[in-house]
Amino acid sequence: MAGVTLKTVAKAVGVSPSTVSNAYNKPDQLSTALRERILTTAQELGYAGPDASARALRSGKAGAVGVLFTDKLAYAFSDPYAVGFLAGLAEVAEEFSTSLLLMPLSSTDIAGGSNAVQQAAIDAAAIFCVPGGHPALEILANRGIPSVSTDRGDHPDLSWVAIDEVEAAAQLGEHLARLGHREVVVLVDNAGAAGGRPVELTLDEVGYTDCELRIRGLQKAMPDARLRIVSGGHNAIASGLRGAEYVLDSQDRPTAIVGLSDVQALGALEAMKVRGLTPGRDLSLAGFDDIPAAAAAGLTTVRQPIKDKGRAVGRILLDPATTERQLMMPTQLIVRSSSGPAPRH
């Protein structure tokens, strides 16, 4: 049963291995009759078709694109924003009959050879919100794997599909400033705070480039405001909840909370509800991304075309017709009921 290879089939049919290979990969290189005969015999022998690894080795094509996520792989699915990206990417991958390889970014043994990014059989990689300088990025670069990032890179030969984080955040900041907010808390994700108690960070301690840029954008637009940075853990509703609890239960309540992602903001929304606070009246709340749930919750947010982002990344990775390798996507401030004038004392 096992151990049936191209050779076995070739011997059984009485042709060369090359011919059997051609029967599978280049049907027009041999007569229909012979091809038929080969395929039939293969089936009879229980041959399952050319071995994937062997083919990948020899042909140099793995037929898969890798996807690299910020946090733990499982967390990626807790943010509809990340899921939307995947959906867009998957759409293009499907078009090119390419699989998506989601790689865990577990930090163990990055130096040695036994980590997923090192072992992954992929032709290219999409890098989703991975902080620059992460060891996994270096591995990819070393392996010579073409990559596209969702963060704007410094080098001119890097490929990316991004938004103008600073400008997008500034739009939101202007909106809040105009409403009179001077005391603002920003909720960020931070692996360090995961599981533990919420932490207050300085701008330098904010690891992720995009988060940092957004905070800069807010600062730029609201120079008179006091911005505090708080994290309740990784990017998830529960973290936003924890972070907001910490802030709301302290003596030093802000007049506005900005989640750097909608899931963070939705977590904060829950914390407000529990405390009987009405968003937009007692305290303003805003998010980032405009995931579907944001509309339902009446959350003011900055919309970014996430599915298009995924599609664009996919095209750069897979479609040879795509020449533009650095793409700035548009964003849009969506004002809903969760933001309102700062209450006067």
Place this chain on the structure above:
Amino acid sequence: MAGVTLKTVAKAVGVSPSTVSNAYNKPDQLSTALRERILTTAQELGYAGPDASARALRSGKAGAVGVLFTDKLAYAFSDPYAVGFLAGLAEVAEEFSTSLLLMPLSSTDIAGGSNAVQQAAIDAAAIFCVPGGHPALEILANRGIPSVSTDRGDHPDLSWVAIDEVEAAAQLGEHLARLGHREVVVLVDNAGAAGGRPVELTLDEVGYTDCELRIRGLQKAMPDARLRIVSGGHNAIASGLRGAEYVLDSQDRPTAIVGLSDVQALGALEAMKVRGLTPGRDLSLAGFDDIPAAAAAGLTTVRQPIKDKGRAVGRILLDPATTERQLMMPTQLIVRSSSGPAPRH
């Protein structure tokens, strides 16, 4: 730059290729000094570590688990239920430093060798709601790849993690029957109706095993009711919306609509809202899965532990300590405001 292999490094250091290989994979098989020297030289030469495909070929381990989805790959991400499954699976995969390979199920060239399922370099596969008899399943079986399905299989040697679909649906059916509903429309996903107009189906035409079983469960619990089966396309909110529109705008309105997934039901909810119908009063609505949005929408539904399902599948695939290869997960009827007594005429 390119073309640096184990051999190159070996030659440069002046050792055999085996030793270089050991430096990466079996550190205790050589002296620390030599290992150090090899790794340094490798870096200098720009060697990126053992080639993934070659390693996979020789060692017979790909370091990845395949995931097979019902519909188009991109659709998988439109249902939080599927995403929850992925999250659970990813959790376990991460634990075992294994990647997840999402394979598109594009129907093209199933017979030939050039489809993703055939080409995928995977050690095992998770099969999520793929209808039995699908060609891709046969390919996996042929390739001898151990698989676990989310649908209960017939053969005793198949592995699966499932729920008692019939019983789960029967619970919901009883609930509706008790409320006096006799005219029920079931919304199912159906690839055939995708993009086009909603279609009305017979039970035989319902492709997916789990959908069919659920309908049987409903029938069993409400033998006096008239059950109509309608599909607005694949499994997504938009399809539920279309299907419900078709039903609500016809002469023959039911007293209850059951979506065989929550996303279908949420689509129907939108259709009702637009028409000024209050769920639970004017018309009852129920779903399946209990995704997070269901609670927010007040949707009566059947909860299944989807993340646990993903975890369990992952364990069977990856954890050698797991012996139970057929798992029935519990379900629970969650009654919310969307279901109420059938209106009398």
Place this chain on the structure above:
DNA sequence: TCGTTTTTCTAGATCGATTTAGAAGAACGA
């Protein structure tokens, strides 16, 4: 009919590692 093109098929090298069995030298016990 004969040379030319096209179709059909093959031999052998190669992709880049891992594995097995065993050699050479060092350390060890008596």
Place this chain on the structure above:
DNA sequence: TCGTTCTTCTAAATCGATCTAGAAAAACGA
């Protein structure tokens, strides 16, 4: 001091295909 066991390293086979160049046979044109 001599045989034995460990440690450290290597030679050669192997994983299972695909590719390149070219041979043999068939079809074609004049």
